[in-house]
Amino acid sequence: MSQPSYRVDPGIQSLDMPSTTSSLAVELTNTLRDAIITGEMAQGSKLSETKLAQQLDVSRGPLREAIRRLEGMNLVHYIPQQGARVVELSVGFILQIYDAREALESKAAALAAINMSSQEIDELNRLVDAQAKQMKENSGSFVSAESDYAFHEMLIRGSKNQVIEHALLEEIYHLIKMFRYQSDTARTSSNNALIEHRQITYAIEQRDPDLAETMMRRHIARARETIKKRLARQVASRT
Amino acid sequence: MSQPSYRVDPGIQSLDMPSTTSSLAVELTNTLRDAIITGEMAQGSKLSETKLAQQLDVSRGPLREAIRRLEGMNLVHYIPQQGARVVELSVGFILQIYDAREALESKAAALAAINMSSQEIDELNRLVDAQAKQMKENSGSFVSAESDYAFHEMLIRGSKNQVIEHALLEEIYHLIKMFRYQSDTARTSSNNALIEHRQITYAIEQRDPDLAETMMRRHIARARETIKKRLARQVASRT
DNA sequence: AATCCCAAAAATGTTGACATTTTTTATGAT
DNA sequence: ATCATAAAAAATGTCAACATTTTTGGGATT
Numbered sequence: 001m002s003q004p005s006y007r008v009d010p011g012i013q014s015l016d017m018p019s020t021t022s023s024l025a026v027e028l029t030n031t032l033r034d035a036i037i038t039g040e041m042a043q044g045s046k047l048s049e050t051k052l053a054q055q056l057d058v059s060r061g062p063l064r065e066a067i068r069r070l071e072g073m074n075l076v077h078y079i080p081q082q083g084a085r086v087v088e089l090s091v092g093f094i095l096q097i098y099d100a101r102e103a104l105e106s107k108a109a110a111l112a113a114i115n116m117s118s119q120e121i122d123e124l125n126r127l128v129d130a131q132a133k134q135m136k137e138n139s140g141s142f143v144s145a146e147s148d149y150a151f152h153e154m155l156i157r158g159s160k161n162q163v164i165e166h167a168l169l170e171e172i173y174h175l176i177k178m179f180r181y182q183s184d185t186a187r188t189s190s191n192n193a194l195i196e197h198r199q200i201t202y203a204i205e206q207r208d209p210d211l212a213e214t215m216m217r218r219h220i221a222r223a224r225e226t227i228k229k230r231l232a233r234q235v236a237s238r239t
Numbered sequence: 240m241s242q243p244s245y246r247v248d249p250g251i252q253s254l255d256m257p258s259t260t261s262s263l264a265v266e267l268t269n270t271l272r273d274a275i276i277t278g279e280m281a282q283g284s285k286l287s288e289t290k291l292a293q294q295l296d297v298s299r300g301p302l303r304e305a306i307r308r309l310e311g312m313n314l315v316h317y318i319p320q321q322g323a324r325v326v327e328l329s330v331g332f333i334l335q336i337y338d339a340r341e342a343l344e345s346k347a348a349a350l351a352a353i354n355m356s357s358q359e360i361d362e363l364n365r366l367v368d369a370q371a372k373q374m375k376e377n378s379g380s381f382v383s384a385e386s387d388y389a390f391h392e393m394l395i396r397g398s399k400n401q402v403i404e405h406a407l408l409e410e411i412y413h414l415i416k417m418f419r420y421q422s423d424t425a426r427t428s429s430n431n432a433l434i435e436h437r438q439i440t441y442a443i444e445q446r447d448p449d450l451a452e453t454m455m456r457r458h459i460a461r462a463r464e465t466i467k468k469r470l471a472r473q474v475a476s477r478t
Numbered sequence: 479a480a481t482c483c484c485a486a487a488a489a490t491g492t493t494g495a496c497a498t499t500t501t502t503t504a505t506g507a508t
Numbered sequence: 509a510t511c512a513t514a515a516a517a518a519a520t521g522t523c524a525a526c527a528t529t530t531t532t533g534g535g536a537t538t
Contacts, residue, residue, distance in 0.1 A: 072311030
């Protein structure tokens, strides 16, 4: 029996682990999270503890903990005595996610207009500028998903409300990333979205919570409608 | 060595476990959840795995799972290599919780006005009637917390949005119950609240999402202000 | 008396084995 | 052939032991 070698190097290395030598369970959570978001683990497929443990060369203890965390992130659906399965993103579920996002993130925008520091607002402006630059350079009318996330994440953190922050970043955005990643189109933000980002940032800069909230609500509602139409078309074209 | 007897009877029996012979980990989650809500486990106190396992006569495996779940419920704060502690309800945190609740539950009210069945609306009316009756009988101007939760839970479930439902019922309401339970006053809903419940129910009955949303937003914002004033007074009186 | 350092103790992290339940598969009856 | 049933296989649930890290506490030094 070889002496136990804790700390297994995960196949997919998570990008964010600066100082805290995180536990194996946390690393597993990140590995599985990314595998689910990218579709490497198919929607509806089972997370077999036995197979995954063997595959990743870890024991089932930390693996079970990781699955519990994924459950809390809404990424897997767990049934006692039957195991966990990757969540399935039906059209209805995606629209529900966007309704929840609209409610939370519009409030986050209002709070950001109150609580963000000047430095943070400067940073927000820089992110929008970067998006504009990206759009020009790519000569297309779309910006990268990463750039879009950066803007929304900055704003959400600016709300300084840890409950809203947790609900959005830990439980809703993973699902949105998963949906976008696995959608046919890699493109995400349109030209309209860039304009809306500018308007929202301006409202925050003016310290106008109501305006920021309204703009954000419309921004997300519009995105929801775009998805709704696109998915309806896809379903229709399958006949 | 006695033969292992799985399925330990928990000290605090959870009320809701009809058919699914839930696992030990789930039972532990409910037991600890209630202990935290009631204050039996003090805010900021540590959940020592060793001691709790011994105390509840279970092994650390299921206990750790339960703690992971409590983490997802925002009831404990966990730091790797240091363990979990019961969340501390500072004034600022409570107000953040109410902001998140306002955003989510106002949307839930709007959706309930669209998605609730006639039978469900009838049930909602019955719950409000029960509150009115309770208020008369007790000859006071307050109704029980349970009665208040029943109304809000019915409405939230009526939204038919599982994301909002999960966020409110599994992550926010436990904290609100904890706060109310450990507050000096056992009384919760005022006479105003009853009137507001009637108005919200009426808006849903009329299938008016915007009105239901607005009424709910005010209902929760008012509750937030009441708490804010009361807590400010308490802090001030400690000087 | 205060501070630093190191060993002992206790707590958390991880593992492999055993218990129980669910799923699969083979067998037999209708 | 189809369905039901039961044994076998595999998966999930639980436990106790070991590994590693953090905390504790005593003693030496300043």
